[in-house]
Amino acid sequence: MAHIASAAWRTAPPMITEYGIDSRLCDDLSRHLEAAVHRPRTYQGRLDERLRKSEYAEISDDLERWLFQQVKPVLRHHFGTPVRRIPTQRSIAYRYGPGVGFVAHHDEVTEIERERARTTGQPVVGGDITVVTWLSGPESYEGGALFFENPALELRPARGAVVAFPATRAYVHGVRPIESGVRTTVITRVAASVNDATGSDSVGRPSAPE
Ligand SMILES: O=C(O)CCC(=O)C(=O)O
Numbered sequence: 001m002a003h004i005a006s007a008a009w010r011t012a013p014p015m016i017t018e019y020g021i022d023s024r025l026c027d028d029l030s031r032h033l034e035a036a037v038h039r040p041r042t043y044q045g046r047l048d049e050r051l052r053k054s055e056y057a058e059i060s061d062d063l064e065r066w067l068f069q070q071v072k073p074v075l076r077h078h079f080g081t082p083v084r085r086i087p088t089q090r091s092i093a094y095r096y097g098p099g100v101g102f103v104a105h106h107d108e109v110t111e112i113e114r115e116r117a118r119t120t121g122q123p124v125v126g127g128d129i130t131v132v133t134w135l136s137g138p139e140s141y142e143g144g145a146l147f148f149e150n151p152a153l154e155l156r157p158a159r160g161a162v163v164a165f166p167a168t169r170a171y172v173h174g175v176r177p178i179e180s181g182v183r184t185t186v187i188t189r190v191a192a193s194v195n196d197a198t199g200s201d202s203v204g205r206p207s208a209p210e
């Protein structure tokens with residue numbers, strides 16, 4: 001049976017999965033990150049530690065595939081649409097030490113960010129759905145909740161937990177200031193359709209009848 005494209009995923013509430021990836025993959029990701037180069041991360045292409053204080057490192061292709069394999073079925077189930085990797089862009093790990101965290105923002109890529117990224121070499125992470133995977137449990141840091149404005153949520157889940165939500169302007173979120181310790185998450189963006197090479201199901205395709 002042919003898949004009927006549907007944009008219902010755009011209004012789905014955030015997906016919260018406590019056992020998103022297994023502990024072996026958490027361990028391998030953590031080991032990979034110990035050896036990786038971490039760089040300061042920008043917000044909208046600018047480095048401003050009053051708005052965001054974190055470093056980033058890229059995840060290897062192998063680990064990213066493994067992570068995607070583990071989260072794909074739950075994403076499909078929650079958002080009601082097939083999802084696929086965007087092979088041209090890497091998953092990124094963020095490491096937040098004590099300080100600001102990340103102010104409220106949405107994940108839609110802006111032209112200003114693309115433009116600045118061209119000169120700074122910072123990765124632009126585009127896509128339909130943002131997938132956040134926790135490599136630190138709540139015992140590793142204080143503060144640092146991932147918050148959403150609507151619906152209002154404050155999340156400090158277990159190591160291995162996965163939260164996912166549409167990367168659109170409607171899903172405003174941020175990271176509360178980290179009070180102590182270190183908080184590490186991996187961010188992956190996925191495309192919400194198998195059919196479209198651009199990674200969006202909103203371009204040139206009729207929407208499904210309600
Ligand atoms: O690290 C997190 O939990 C969220 C990061 C985030 O919102 C982003 O990278 O856009």
Ligand SMILES: [Fe+2]
Pocket residue numbers: 105106107173
């Ligand atoms: Fe975000």
